[in-house]
Amino acid sequence: MELVVKSVNAETLKTATLVVAIGENRPLGALASKLDTLSGGALSAALKRGDLTGKAGQALLLTGLPNLKAERLLLVGSGSDAELGDRPWRKLASATLNALKNLGGADAVLAFDDLIVKGRDTAGKTRLLAETLLDGLYVFDRFKSKKAEPRALQKITLITSKANTALAERAVAQAKAIAGGMSFTRDLGNLPPNLCHPTFLADAAKSLSKAHKNLKVSIHDEKKLKELGMGSFLAVAQGSDQPPRLIELHYQGGKKSDAPYVLVGKGITFDTGGISIKPAAGMDEMKYDMCGAASVFGTLRAVVELELPINLVCLMACAENMPSGGATRPGDIVETMSGQTVEILNTDAEGRLVLCDALTYAERFKPQAVIDIATLTGACVVALGAHTSGLMGNNDQLVGQLLSAGKQADDRAWELPLFDEYQEQLDSPFADIANIGGPKAGTITAGCFLSRFTKAYHWAHLDIAGTAWVSGGKDKGASGRPVPLLTQYLIDRAAV
Structure with missing residues (x-):
């Protein structure tokens, strides 16, 4: 769908549908008042009849109004607050899109410029609006024999003032890139595990590299992983017939001498738990255990589209965790690429x-910062639910930058501690470290484990187990998070 910005008087635009916000128990805004006068009091009459109260999410369609060039006027409720928060703003955008989807018009004009969103300037509120609209159009029907009906709606115009046009256009460009990256991430996450395996993801990386001249790809197979000494990574994959792959993608947008940022994604394309097998209920959702890698793919795609002047290395550690006669057992000890040994107490x-070896590999790039992204622990879902990603790191500035980016992108994270006391839970009598730290503080001890492989650089860890997908029912599916957070972080670095 085409999304454009214009600086015009909304009442003069010829369009299939003009959309205007109406507040609850509030006087009509300047535009709504003008439209009411032009239409002979049609808006105030509808409000007086109680057809619309202005409650958030309400919508009322008026047609055949005199003196308007718009074929339809769609009134949407914006609630009672003079200033909207991010969540009500998104809900307004979603309610508008849902109403427009059911109409026959090929285009629509959104006149929301006079609405105030707390803490956001024109660029901030426009990007959030545009991103919500574009993400709301996502459909995954690749495996359905009956595809979704083609939409009549082909174009949405966002009205803004002449002074703010450039800001709004830049915001829409960023929203398009982020929404495109989220869509790519969601597609990968929603694919079935019999199709989306490590080799498939490696082929996807090759295709992406072929499409963009400033991308270079290297695919490391089992032989290379053995040469690198990635015994921990290989231990996870050894129970599966699907061979593991370490995917390495380089984006060159900055100077050759600029140190890169590195994103490391967990790409477990299906996670049975291995010998420590998971319960059967809901195990189908373990195809989403590669969403960390998928979010790295999506972020890279957004960065490429925006042509950010930075260097970026993306590492995706991809494997399938299966039980078999060759699978890793609880009690096995493996040697990591770093030389540290790990006692595997739980194969789940x-x-x-897989991440610890990829994080050791990241050292060779002498990075400015390394961020790993993983659907790592069920404990994070218990702690933070489905709304907020867990965040840990060894550098306060980096953690602060990610928290700020998450707030700006409305893709929030919350910092958890990495105190030394938690490290003691990983002590092993037989190896340098155990891979679990017991039932307490599972998200934190997982972060503590990773921190032992990241001492050579600034590092942060995002646990997206609660945010990477929506569980259960007809709305089940990958969310595309944390592509907005990661992209915003890199946009901010490009602006420094």
């Missing part, structure tokens, strides 16, 4: 085993 704590 496999994400940290």
Whole structure:
């Protein structure tokens, strides 16, 4: 769908649908008052009849109004607050889109410029609006014999003032890139595990590299992983018929001498738990255990589209965790690429085993910062639910930058501690470290495990187990998070 910005008087635009916000128990805004006068009091009459109260999410369609060039006037409720928060603003955008989807018009004009969103300037509120609209159009029907009906709606115009046009256009460009990255991430996450395996993801990386001249790709197979000494990574994959792959993608947007940022994604394309097998209920959702890697793919795609002047290295540690006669057993000890040994007490704590070798590999790039992204622990879902990603790191400035980016992108994270006391839970009598730290503080001890492999650089860890997908029912599916957070972080670095 086309999304454009214009600086015009909304009442003069010829369009299938003009959309205006109406507040609850509030006087009509300047535009709504003008439209009411032009239409002979049609808006005030509808409000007087109680057809619309202005409550958030309400919508009322008026047609055949005199003196208006718009074929339809769609009134949407914005609630009672003079200033909207991010969540009500998103809800307004979603309610508008849902109403427009059911109409026959090919285009629509949104006149929301006079609405105030707390803490956001024109660029901030426009990007959030545009991103919500574009993400709301996502459909995954690749495996359905009956595809979604084609939409009549082909274009949405956002009205803004002449002074703010450039800001709004830049915001829409960023929203398009982020929404495109989220869509790519969601597509990968929603694919079935019989199709989306490590080799498939490696082929996806090759295709992405072929499409963009400033991308270079290297695919490391089992032989290379053995040469690198990635015993921990290989231990996870050894129970599966699907071979592991370490995917390495380089984006060159900055100077050759600029140190890169590195994103490391957990890419467990299906996680049975291995010998420490998971319960059967809901195990189908373990295809989403590669959403960390998928979010790295999506972020890279957004960065490429925006042509950010930075250097970026993306590492995706991809494997399938299966039980078999060759699978890793609880009690096995493996040697990591760093030389540290790990006693594997639970084969379902496999994400940290592939990540630790990938994090050691990241040292060779002499990075400005390394961020790993993983659906790592069920404990994070218990702690933070489905709304907020867990965040830990060894550098306060980096953690602060990610928290700020998450707030700006409305893709929030929350910092958890990495105190030394938690490290003691990982002590092993037989190896340098155990891969689990017991039932207490599971998200934190997972972060503590990873921190032992990141001492050579500034590092942060995002646990997205609660935010990467929506569980259960007809709305089940990958969310595309934390692509907005990561992209915003990199946009901010490009602006420094």
